[in-house]
Amino acid sequence: MKKIIVAFIFIAPLLFVACDKGEDEIPAATPYTLVIPEGLPPMNIPSNNPLTVEGIALGKRLFYDPILSANNTQSCASCHLQDFGFTDPNQFSTGIDGIAGTRNAMPLINLGWQTKFFWDGGANGLESQVMGPITNPIEMHETMANVVAKLNATAEYPDLFKAAFGIAEVSSQNIMRAIAQFERTLISGNSKYDQYMRGEALLTAQELNGKALFEDMEKGDCVHCHSMGSTFSDFEFRNTGLDSIPVDEGRYMITLNASDKGKFKTPSLRNVELTAPFMHDGRFQTLLECVQHYNTGFRYSANLDPNLSFAVKGRMTQQEMEDLVAFMKTLTDMEFVNNPEFH
Amino acid sequence: MKQFALLLITLCTITISSCRKDLGTKCKSYNRVNITNLIGTDAFHLDSTYTNAAGEAYNAYMLKYYISHMKLVNENGERVELYAHELIDQAVPSSLELGDxxxxxxxxxxxxxxxxxxxxxxxxxxxxxxxxxxxxxxxxWNTGYIFFKHEGYFTSSTSGTEQPLIYHYGTDRALVPISLPIELHADRSASVINLQFDLNKLYSNPNTIAFTGNNNHQSISTSDIPWINTLRANFPNAFSASAFVFLQE
Structure with missing residues (x-):
């Protein structure tokens, strides 16, 4: 054994030279140019995880592969269905052990513009987010170490990782990076609203009235949080008065700041017609119920968002609420829902 | 022995190529760090039963912790970083030997x-x-590293029954900067620093920690913060270090 080690020391420099030469021959992954629809801002992509054709393809394959769960029965797509804006039409998703969660699955739309993930913002990046559902005991209930081992043992994945990242050995880091790459391509920017903004479509009188109410600080006042245009969210954490004493403490569980009790991430409203049920706990089935909540239903507490504290209850008529809903439905992007690149 | 041979060869290479004191070129040495988990003066073993300062019998089937940015500081206050992030795992002997x-x-x-x-x-x-x-x-679910993980069992001082002990210590407020005195003259030499971590001292010096009624902390709620503060105060006293030169050119 000693001799082998000594021999290796002398051979090692030669090996490094040889490896350098070899590296030139490994074809680098093909850079992928993301097409950002008009109206959406540029996307910040981490410099250590640039998008590549091979990386995105690998990420898509992993996203749809149940090998990521402990008993190989559930994939990311089990609870994030493209038909529903990559969310789950059930109030709570059920994990591999038959246990339901306590929060509604979040839609996966325009994630590349967001910096914090999960309803409470517990994950600080799209890459880190990937570990959450895989390891959550009531979701896919798997360990990253097992996922790495299972993928390494397959015939096809090592080659796919080599094509995407230059290294055949599967690592948790590259699993996270591949899935994040795929998720950054899930862009919605061709709804009727977008077409209207580009001068390619007309909104009906009701939709236009809804748009005006959406922006009217005395009426819908939706824009404070669901920023008008582009992302339709500020991606901040806010207490929207769902409960006076929150059952789920939300953002507080991450920051332990008392002022964060009952705060949840503002979701984007893109494709909101498809992402029912609504709110972090999926308590509302329809968009009208959501609008009714902001019009009359919200409950007061110390942490209630100031925009709602000052809002007058019952400030919108039934007709106005229906017009608001009509406008929200113009954010539905069937090209996104049917995009063959995503499945 | 294997390591010794390897070290000798690399040491020769370095000293021949780079070190000429008379020419003012900087001379180099080697250092490695070995870590030993202890209970008092005895080596710590997974699944063995020990007694803490509160008089409770306990064990650990898992003992892991992170050590980061380990640096040597010379008499002029100049620092050289030895290792960036090291996971120390009692179950993985190689993790206790930080390389040259x-x-x-x-x-x-x-x-x-x-x-x-x-x-x-x-x-x-x-x-x-x-x-x-x-x-x-x-x-x-809340991205952050578990700095220190002790999972095991202990005997409750109130019920006399064996109960699980789950200590997952972390979050930014839990980071403990530690500085230990050593005495090392590196002069074209190979040296080793023995870093020792006494688990019983962690639970006793200066604050005694009893496990009964205090056996599940995962750094997730405000009720964990006093526990974090107590352990943070104890950690520096649980470590000690000594250095010696074992090979001189």
Whole structure:
């Protein structure tokens, strides 16, 4: 054994030279140019995880592969269905052990513009987010170490990782990076609203009235949080008065700041017609119920968002609420829902 | 012996090629760090039963912790970093032997390191090496590393029954900067620093920690904060270090 080690020391420099030469021959992954629809801002992509054709393809394959769960029965797509804006039409998703969660699955739309993930913002990046559902005991209930081992043992994945990242050995880091790459391509920017903004479509009188109410600080006042245009969210954490004493403490569980009790991430409203049920706990089935909540239903507490504290209850008529809903439905992007690149 | 042969060869190569004191070129030495987990003066073993300062019998089937940015400090206050992030796992003997690092010759008087992962690295799982999430030392729902993990059983002082002990210590406020005095004259030499961690001292010095009614802490709620503060105060006293030269050119 000693001799082998000594021999290796002398051979090692030669090996490094040889490896350098070899590296030139490994074809680098093909850079992928993301097409950002008009109206959406540029996307910040981490410099250590640039998008590549091979990386995105690998990420898509992993996203749809149940090998990521402990008993190989559930994939990311089990609870994030493209038909529903990559969310789950059930109030709570059920994990591999038959246990339901306590929060509604979040839609996966325009994630590349967001910096914090999960309803409470517990994950600080799209890459880190990937570990959450895989390891959550009531979701896919798997360990990253097992996922790495299972993928390494397959015939096809090592080659796919080599094509995407230059290294055949599967690592948790590259699993996270591949899935994040795929998720950054899930862009919605061709709804009727977008077409209207580009001068390619007309909104009906009701939709236009809804748009005006959406922006009217005395009426819908939706824009404070669901920023008008582009992302339709500020991606901040806010207490929207769902409960006076929150059952789920939300953002507080991450920051332990008392002022964060009952705060949840503002979701984007893109494709909101498809992402029912609504709110972090999926308590509302329809968009009208959501609008009714902001019009009359919200409950007061110390942490209630100031925009709602000052809002007058019952400030919108039934007709106005229906017009608001009509406008929200113009954010539905069937090209996104049917995009063959995503499945 | 294997390591010794390897060291000798590399040491020769370095000293021949780079070190000429008379020409003013900097001379280099080697240093490695070996870590030993202890109970008092005895080596710690997984699944063995020990008694803490509160008089409770306990064991550990898992004992892991992160040490980050370990540096040697010389008499002029100059620092040389030996290792970035190291996961110490009692179940993995190789994790207790931190490999050889080239250091400038000099008189080193202290060893600095953090117990835990610094805030720059503590909030992303997109990392490799010892910070790879596959080692299970990360919270995946609230991205952050578990700095110290002790899982085992103890005997409750009130009920007399065996109960689980789950200590997952972390979050930015839990990071412990530690500085230990050492005495190391590195002069074209190979040296070793023995870093010792006494688990019983962690639970006793200066604050005695009893496990009964205090056996499940995962650094997730405000009720964990006093426990974090107590352990943070104890950690520096649980470590000690000594250095010696074992090979001189």
């Amino acid at each position: 690092v080239i250091i400038p010759d000099g008189h080193y008087t202290s060893l600095e390191f953090n117990l835990g992962v610094d805030s720059l690295h503590n909030h992303s799982g997109d990392q490799a090496g010892d910070l790879d999430p596959m080692y299970g030392m990360i919270w995946t």
